[in-house]
Amino acid sequence: MDPILSNDATDLRRLMTTGALSAEDLMAATLDQIATVNGTANAIVSLRPEDALLDEARACDQTPKDRPLSGLPIAVKDLANVAGLPTSMGSPLFAGQVAHASDIMVQRMQDAGAIVIGKTNTPEFGLGSHTYNPVHGATQNAILPGMSAGGSSGGAAVALALNMVSIADGSDMMGSLRNPAGWNGVYGMRPTWGLVPSEPVGDTFLHQLSTNGPMARTPRDLALLLSVQSGADPRQPHGLPRFELEQNLEVDIKGARIGWLADWGGAYLMEEGVINHCEAELTRFGVAGAIIEPVAPPMSAAEIWEAWTTLRSWSVASGLETLYAQEKTRAHLKPAAIWEIERGRKLSAMEVQRASVIRSNWFKAAHELFQSYDALVLPSAQCWPFPIDWDWPKEIAGQSMDTYHRWMEVVIPVSLIGLPSVAVPLRPKPRPMGLQLFGPRGSDLKLLRLAQIWHQAL
Numbered sequence: 001m002d003p004i005l006s007n008d009a010t011d012l013r014r015l016m017t018t019g020a021l022s023a024e025d026l027m028a029a030t031l032d033q034i035a036t037v038n039g040t041a042n043a044i045v046s047l048r049p050e051d052a053l054l055d056e057a058r059a060c061d062q063t064p065k066d067r068p069l070s071g072l073p074i075a076v077k078d079l080a081n082v083a084g085l086p087t088s089m090g091s092p093l094f095a096g097q098v099a100h101a102s103d104i105m106v107q108r109m110q111d112a113g114a115i116v117i118g119k120t121n122t123p124e125f126g127l128g129s130h131t132y133n134p135v136h137g138a139t140q141n142a143i144l145p146g147m148s149a150g151g152s153s154g155g156a157a158v159a160l161a162l163n164m165v166s167i168a169d170g171s172d173m174m175g176s177l178r179n180p181a182g183w184n185g186v187y188g189m190r191p192t193w194g195l196v197p198s199e200p201v202g203d204t205f206l207h208q209l210s211t212n213g214p215m216a217r218t219p220r221d222l223a224l225l226l227s228v229q230s231g232a233d234p235r236q237p238h239g240l241p242r243f244e245l246e247q248n249l250e251v252d253i254k255g256a257r258i259g260w261l262a263d264w265g266g267a268y269l270m271e272e273g274v275i276n277h278c279e280a281e282l283t284r285f286g287v288a289g290a291i292i293e294p295v296a297p298p299m300s301a302a303e304i305w306e307a308w309t310t311l312r313s314w315s316v317a318s319g320l321e322t323l324y325a326q327e328k329t330r331a332h333l334k335p336a337a338i339w340e341i342e343r344g345r346k347l348s349a350m351e352v353q354r355a356s357v358i359r360s361n362w363f364k365a366a367h368e369l370f371q372s373y374d375a376l377v378l379p380s381a382q383c384w385p386f387p388i389d390w391d392w393p394k395e396i397a398g399q400s401m402d403t404y405h406r407w408m409e410v411v412i413p414v415s416l417i418g419l420p421s422v423a424v425p426l427r428p429k430p431r432p433m434g435l436q437l438f439g440p441r442g443s444d445l446k447l448l449r450l451a452q453i454w455h456q457a458l
Contacts, residue, residue: 001036001163002029009072009166009221016071023071027057027115030073034117034164043149043158044075044165045136046086047118056115068228068245069167070113077156077170078119078136079126080212082106085116090124090133093323093332104197105169105212105229112228120168121155125320127336129179129381129408130392131155138388142184143432147385150180156215157184166217167225173210174312175380175411178423181215182380182434185425187451188215189222192441193418194240196226197233204236207315208418219451220249222422226444246445249452254289256450258282259373261413262294267301268410269396271383277433278379281426284457285450295376299365301409303358308412309403310347310355317344336404363417370440375450380423380434382410411436420444422451427458 004012004021015021031050038044053073060071081087081099088095102110110116124133131154132138139154141147142161149158153170157180160168170177172190181188196212198204214225223245232239260282263270286292317340323329324341333341369376386393393407394400401407414421414436421438437447437454 001033004029005033005163007166008218009069009216010218010224012072012166013065013068013070016065023057023060023065023115024054026071027053027073030117030164033162037162038164040140041142041158041162042137042139043121043155043162044117045078045119045121045155048085048116053115053117060113060115065113067111067113068224069109072114072167073117073165074109074114074167074169075118075120075156075159075165076106076116077153078122079152079171080106080169082116082119085119088135089126090122090135091332092134093329095135103199104233108228109169120153120159122152124334125337126152126171126173126176127316127334127340128152128392128404129175130390131180132388140388141385141432143428144385146388148183148388148390150183150381150385152176153188153215154180157181157186157188160184160186160215160217167221168215169212169225169229170215171210171212172415174405174415175408177213177215178380178411178421178434178436179408181423182425183385183432185428185432186215186217187219187222187425187455188423189213189226189448190414190421191226191230191243192240192420192444194238195243195444196229197231197236197239200233200235203318204238207318208238209311209315209415211418219422219448219455222451223249223448243444246448249449250456251449252289253285253450253453256290256374257372258285258290258292259295259369259376260292261297261376261378264301264410265297267297268382269399270379271396273430274379274382274384274433277426277430278435282377282435284454288453288457295369295373298369299362304362304413304416305409307355307358307362308416309343310351311359311416313340313343314347314352315344316340321345339404359416362413366417366419367440375437375439375443375447378410378413378436378438380411380436382407384431384433414438420447422447424451424454425458
């Protein structure tokens with residue numbers, strides 16, 4: 001590997017701004033690295049032709065590199081549209097269909113100077129935390145060959161971990177920016193819901209579970225990319241102002257209070273060794289001066305699960321119902337998608353209302369908890385990376401999983417109420433795992449600063 005690729009995006013930008021590195025040389029090194037490692041990893045798909053990418057990099061070198069992402073190669077998650085590239089969503093129904101325009105988030109990255117080199121692999125329709133699909137195949141864990149990369153932003157996480165890109169976008173409904181970050185030794189950030197806009201298509205009021213966000217190898221690169229992705233879209237009702245890039249993430253956290261939720265009082269089944277590894281690594285914040293305290297479950301996990309599965313199925317059904325309605329297209333949907341759609345179609349308005357009331361009660365309970373703690377912490381997954389040829393783990397700690405996503409239940413307290421969260425990696429011994437740091441709405445900067453302390457210690 002060319003040593004230049006070990007730099008993070010912030011340093012690469014500095015080198016290009018000072019003339020110590022050209023966009024063309026960076027692109028050439030990037031393409032060489034992809035040629036070396038991607039055949040096995042299968043993280044980047046729909047790679048653009050080499051000549052076109054080098055020409056675009058040379059053109060970048062002929063202009064001032066004064067934009068936030070000028071000259072940086074990036075591959076976009078294959079759920080988002082990039083003008084001129086296929087958006088398969090991992091589904092045979094959309095394989096080969098070329099996007100006519102870029103999505104809002106993608107266009108912002110392009111306007112900031114990033115050069116889109118291709119797409120990153122994802123599960124079919126982003127459903128499930130294991131990156132495999134019938135169009136592009138499975139993505140292999142960057143640390144453990146033959147194991148799952150997690151998902152649904154698994155391709156992005158592996159591309160980062162193997163130095164194929166320095167920054168990556170992703171999306172997160174049920175841990176998709178957090179689980180693969182922990183499993184591949186990088187950082188993933190689910191921003192405060194509304195900070196990074198979705199597309200102004202269909203309903204823009206009701207569904208508040210999923211968001212786009214950044215992935216990177218350092219917290220300062222998360223901040224860099226978030227500053228580009230974020231900012232309200234005037235066509236949507238719940239947008240938030242742009243995240244202003246904060247150069248100084250290094251602050252003293254002495255006296256900060258961090259609450260450790262562990263396995264939610266035993267409600268979240270954990271594979272042997274996960275909790276012990278997380279607790280041993282969590283002491284890193286204590287060394288930096290923070291106060292770490294165990295926290296009792298603030299609300300029933302069963303209630304949170306009920307609200308989540310109701311609102312998720314309702315959301316998935318609303319997005320995929322037209323494909324289900326036609327027998328010809330329904331035959332190409334994977335079982336998890338059909339299960340979600342059929343559950344969502346059966347829901348009554350009052351069942352959705354009950355789920356939203358539970359969500360509201362959890363938001364109030366979390367607010368009260370944040371009066372005492374600067375951040376809360378959970379593991380980023382309930383099990384270690386599993387074999388790549390599995391669909392999903394059928395049991396944890398000897399207990400059967402009753403849905404395709406129950407093994408990722410640990411991420412839903414954050415997702416259900418739109419809280420910001422940064423996933424930080426642990427040392428991959430015995431196996432790769434991560435922690436979710438999360439806080440109240442709008443605490444994105446505070447979480448990035450905690451992540452920076454973690455990164456320095458790591």
